Amino acid sequence: MSMGPEHMIIAPILIPFFAGALMFVYDERQRRAKLTISLLAAAASLLAGMEIMSRANGSDFAGGADTGFYLLGDWSAPFGIALVADRLSALMLVLTGLLSLPVLTYAAAGWQRQGQHFHSLFQFLLMGLNGAFLTGDLFNLFVFFEVLLAASYGLLLHGGGQLRVRAGLHYIAINLTGSLLFLIGVSLVYGATGTLNMAQLSSLIPGLSETRRPLLHVGAAMMGLAFLIKAGIWPLSFWLPTAYMAGAAPVAAMFSIMTKVGVYVIMRLSFLMFGVAAGPSEGFSGPVLILGGMATVTYGCLGVLASQSLGRVTAHLVLVSSGTVLAAAGFVLVGGSPQILVAALYYLVASTLGIAALFLLIEPMGREDGSIAALLALTADAYGLDDREEDRQPEVGIAVPGTLTVLGLSYLACVIALAGLPPLAGFIGKLGMLQGLLVEGAATPILSWGFVALLILSGFATLLGLVRIGIHTFWGAESEPPRLLALEIAPVLALVGLVAILSWKAEATLGYMRDTAAAAQSPAAYAAGVYGAPRATDTEEEDP
Amino acid sequence: MEIVLSLAIGVLAASGIWLLLRPRTFQVIVGLCLLSYAVNLFIFATGRLWIGVPPIMPRGGFVNPTTYADPLPQALVLTAIVISFATTALFLVVLIASRGLTGTDHVDGQERQE
Numbered sequence: 126m127s128m129g130p131e132h133m134i135i136a137p138i139l140i141p142f143f144a145g146a147l148m149f150v151y152d153e154r155q156r157r158a159k160l161t162i163s164l165l166a167a168a169a170s171l172l173a174g175m176e177i178m179s180r181a182n183g184s185d186f187a188g189g190a191d192t193g194f195y196l197l198g199d200w201s202a203p204f205g206i207a208l209v210a211d212r213l214s215a216l217m218l219v220l221t222g223l224l225s226l227p228v229l230t231y232a233a234a235g236w237q238r239q240g241q242h243f244h245s246l247f248q249f250l251l252m253g254l255n256g257a258f259l260t261g262d263l264f265n266l267f268v269f270f271e272v273l274l275a276a277s278y279g280l281l282l283h284g285g286g287q288l289r290v291r292a293g294l295h296y297i298a299i300n301l302t303g304s305l306l307f308l309i310g311v312s313l314v315y316g317a318t319g320t321l322n323m324a325q326l327s328s329l330i331p332g333l334s335e336t337r338r339p340l341l342h343v344g345a346a347m348m349g350l351a352f353l354i355k356a357g358i359w360p361l362s363f364w365l366p367t368a369y370m371a372g373a374a375p376v377a378a379m380f381s382i383m384t385k386v387g388v389y390v391i392m393r394l395s396f397l398m399f400g401v402a403a404g405p406s407e408g409f410s411g412p413v414l415i416l417g418g419m420a421t422v423t424y425g426c427l428g429v430l431a432s433q434s435l436g437r438v439t440a441h442l443v444l445v446s447s448g449t450v451l452a453a454a455g456f457v458l459v460g461g462s463p464q465i466l467v468a469a470l471y472y473l474v475a476s477t478l479g480i481a482a483l484f485l486l487i488e489p490m491g492r493e494d495g496s497i498a499a500l501l502a503l504t505a506d507a508y509g510l511d512d513r514e515e516d517r518q519p520e521v522g523i524a525v526p527g528t529l530t531v532l533g534l535s536y537l538a539c540v541i542a543l544a545g546l547p548p549l550a551g552f553i554g555k556l557g558m559l560q561g562l563l564v565e566g567a568a569t570p571i572l573s574w575g576f577v578a579l580l581i582l583s584g585f586a587t588l589l590g591l592v593r594i595g596i597h598t599f600w601g602a603e604s605e606p607p608r609l610l611a612l613e614i615a616p617v618l619a620l621v622g623l624v625a626i627l628s629w630k631a632e633a634t635l636g637y638m639r640d641t642a643a644a645a646q647s648p649a650a651y652a653a654g655v656y657g658a659p660r661a662t663d664t665e666e667e668d669p
Numbered sequence: 670m671e672i673v674l675s676l677a678i679g680v681l682a683a684s685g686i687w688l689l690l691r692p693r694t695f696q697v698i699v700g701l702c703l704l705s706y707a708v709n710l711f712i713f714a715t716g717r718l719w720i721g722v723p724p725i726m727p728r729g730g731f732v733n734p735t736t737y738a739d740p741l742p743q744a745l746v747l748t749a750i751v752i753s754f755a756t757t758a759l760f761l762v763v764l765i766a767s768r769g770l771t772g773t774d775h776v777d778g779q780e781r782q783e
Contacts, residue, residue, distance in 0.1 A: 312715040
């Protein structure tokens with residue numbers, strides 16, 4: 126077996142895994158070493174993700190395909206577990222990587238000191254996320270979900286304190302129940318079809334006997350329930366705002382991609398199992414996604430309008446974002462224009478980056494109240510972490526002049542991106558979805574028009590909610606502006622910069638999304654690719 | 670055998686869900702345990718029920734499908750047991766931390782006001 130470039134596909138899983146394990150060797154006081162390893166590992170996974178993306182985009186995988194395969198243990202396709210890297214997986218890998226670097230930098234400004242094993246848990250979270258994006262097997266997906274959830278439990282509790290423990294208790298109970306539903310769904314699907322391989326599943330479904338089809342639908346619905354809990358669809362989303370608000374700032378920012386894992390899996394499985402070629406099962410999950418997504422957007426908007434603190438507003442914006450993408454995917458599933466999916470993917474990337482930036486802004490913006498600083502000192506005491514001389518040193522970071530201006534401008538950029546105002550990326554995404562909804566009347570016109578209205582209204586609600594808080598913070602401030610470290614504002618600027626690049630290079634990124642959407646809608650090609658994936662030993666040692 | 674197994678799964682799942690909806694943290698964790706037992710039995714049953722049929726392939730390769738149980742659900746059950754055991758242990762830690770921090774075993778961290 127040669128060390129060919131195909132091993133690149135497993136790199137985004139292995140790098141964080143080894144980095145996370147390595148950091149257990151280091152003592153809790155060696156934060157600088159841990160931070161270095163963590164940053165290097167995150168950068169390396171990002172590079173691997175980008176390499177996978179460029180190969181998927183340039184059809185540069187083995188055999189000139191735009192989908193790459195990695196057979197774990199070299200078992201041929203339907204029997205073993207296959208990792209599958211296509212445009213959609215690559216997009217999510219790169220998004221995770223782009224999010225992780227700024228978040229780690231932000232954590233270096235102080236949050237990493239508030240508890241133990243922050244960096245290890247963070248790397249395991251990355252491993253779980255990347256694994257969930259890459260795997261082509263249902264049960265393996267469950268395992269990676271558990272990896273990322275276990276890491277997220279630890280991260281949510283990072284920093285301790287009564288608020289976090291209480292929110293964590295609910296979060297863990299809900300996710301454990303979700304995992305059990307996932308298991309029931311997986312076993313029902315296995316019982317009905319006899320396979321766990323997503324590719325084989327998609328090719329078996331059109332010809333499934335009528336006695337087994339209801340069983341498959343029940344199984345898919347149970348699995349969908351588990352993913353929709355993660356994605357925060359209404360009415361399964363009441364846990365989400367509390368949990369996201371309770372998390373430490375960098376943790377909450379990283380959690381903004383956790384709902385997107387649910388959205389990703391829903392999109393992946395829906396298009397594979399119930400896409401255009403699924404026979405009687407075609408469009409099975411579409412109506413639920415449309416109605417649920419629209420209800421989520423409505424609930425999120427009401428939450429945004431009703432909330433008094435930026436943390437709560439941002440947590441509800443997470444709901445608006447995932448609801449929008451879910452509903453858009455549902456429209457495409459029931460025969461809407463593919464352009465909706467293209468724009469929805471673009472919107473997904475833009476809104477995730479924007480929400481993460483907003484989560485990072487919450488703490489600096491609320492700092493003048495002194496409440497967070499007091500909380501920080503308190504949790505540090507509770508954890509028995511004595512601030513030694515060496516720990517005080519990171520405070521030497523350069524304080525940024527014109528604090529309020531910098532904060533205000535980054536906040537403004539986030540507002541523009543999230544509310545969908547021109548010229549930033551949110552606008553382009555929403556415009557594309559509107560165009561797609563209006564061009565063709567394939568879905569029920571009432572629903573299409575309802576979604577059009579909701580898209581516009583949700584932008585307006587976002588604008589209203591965020592501007593109100595912005596006025597209170599920036600114009601109503603009487604006290605001295607807070608001291609702001611460069612380490613804290615740089616990640617926010619980086620995220621805002623990414624949104625700006627996304628808008629600047631809209632033509633190129635939209636082109637990529639167009640190919641992604643087209644590939645997602647041709648499950649037959651996906652399945653054929655997985656079956657044809659060559660084993661590494663085939664060429665070298667043929668059994669006599 | 671089918672009726673016994675399905676009754677067992679049903680009773681376990683029903684008791685688990687009932688306990689999960691109770692207000693005390695200890696009831697919630699016992700409920701989660703019962704629910705995970707039900708799910709594990711359920712996964713096991715998806716390989717169909719056999720008696721005296723090992724999931725082992727004889728030397729030489731070929732198997733007679735009527736004397737061969739499906740090994741995959743058994744492997745899945747093992748994985749599921751390990752994972753749910755570990756996460757339940759983690760939940761237990763958080764439960765005890767919550768009890769220590771709030772002084773109550775209510776799931777909301779405070780007793781309901783009458």
